[in-house]
Amino acid sequence: xxxEISFAPEVEARLARIASEAGKAPNQxxxxxxxxxLDHDEWFKREVQKGLASLDGGKFVSHEEVGRQIERILRP
Numbered sequence: 001x002x003x004e005i006s007f008a009p010e011v012e013a014r015l016a017r018i019a020s021e022a023g024k025a026p027n028q029x030x031x032x033x034x035x036x037x038l039d040h041d042e043w044f045k046r047e048v049q050k051g052l053a054s055l056d057g058g059k060f061v062s063h064e065e066v067g068r069q070i071e072r073i074l075r076p
Contacts, residue, residue, distance in 0.1 A: 005030070 007015065012026075019029040020062065061069075 015026050015029065019026040022029060026031075
């Protein structure tokens with residue numbers, strides 16, 4: 001399946017420059033970027049669902065505990 005997408009001229013120029021620097025055709029770079037975005041989006045949604053399930057199960061860390069953990073990490 002083919003899809004045609006229009007870009008503003010300045011975006012198209014940036015895309016062409018970045019693709020050239022990477023040794024790729026602009027359409028190849030767009031395909032890779034979209035695939036990476038979709039993979040990340042799916043991963044993020046799964047992680048959010050896991051977090052919500054943990055909350056529903058009563059598993060969470062309080063705001064105060066997060067503060068204590070950050071302090072321990074940042075202490076020299």
